[in-house]
Amino acid sequence: MSESKIYKPKQFDLSGLNGISDQTLEMHFKLYEGYVTNTNTLTQKIGEFLRDGRVDQEEMPAYSELTRRMGFEYNGMVLHEYYFGNMKKGSTTTDPENQSEFRRLAEQSFGSYDVWKADFVSVGKMRGVGWAICYQDPIHQTLSNHWITLHEVGNVAGFVPVLVMDVWEHAFLLDYKPAERPKYIEAFFSNIDWRAVEGRLAEGVNARPAAAAEGR
Numbered sequence: 001m002s003e004s005k006i007y008k009p010k011q012f013d014l015s016g017l018n019g020i021s022d023q024t025l026e027m028h029f030k031l032y033e034g035y036v037t038n039t040n041t042l043t044q045k046i047g048e049f050l051r052d053g054r055v056d057q058e059e060m061p062a063y064s065e066l067t068r069r070m071g072f073e074y075n076g077m078v079l080h081e082y083y084f085g086n087m088k089k090g091s092t093t094t095d096p097e098n099q100s101e102f103r104r105l106a107e108q109s110f111g112s113y114d115v116w117k118a119d120f121v122s123v124g125k126m127r128g129v130g131w132a133i134c135y136q137d138p139i140h141q142t143l144s145n146h147w148i149t150l151h152e153v154g155n156v157a158g159f160v161p162v163l164v165m166d167v168w169e170h171a172f173l174l175d176y177k178p179a180e181r182p183k184y185i186e187a188f189f190s191n192i193d194w195r196a197v198e199g200r201l202a203e204g205v206n207a208r209p210a211a212a213a214e215g216r
């Protein structure tokens, strides 16, 4: 496998978040590292099939299975980088500043920031295993919130993830009961790094999680 295709896990300094324990974070970082490892392993194995320049008929079942898993593992890696990357310790606010670009776009897209938030939180409370993601349409600049099943079903190609919230149970099960997802969502909001969100809006399609960028 060429060096340019090897991804390395990024380190996040988040110890001491509000309502999300260090124990949860440690466990979650390990899960994230698993996605990085699996992405590298799948890339390598698929590359081995292609070494002779083609995929033989008898190789198709194994090749297909590995290729289908790529979306799960790759998005599992990248979405966790967005998620950890849009939180910070020591936050004292839950909402973006009045003059922020995010608030302006939320008002433009939803009528008010509060309506945007009601939508995002409601997406986060949806039953199922996945993510709530606020994307920006790079053409129209508008924001929209989406439910992502697992890691790969529902991502909008070309849209820029600006706020990413993991709502898999592993994100909060050590701190809250399964039915207490709303409490976790409240805790998540109290840890949002709105400056990172603003940065993603400013960078647009160039905004990439660091580990993925290093792996390009």
Ligand SMILES: [Fe+2]
Binding pocket: 028, 031, 080, 166, 168, 170, 171
């Ligand atoms: Fe997760």
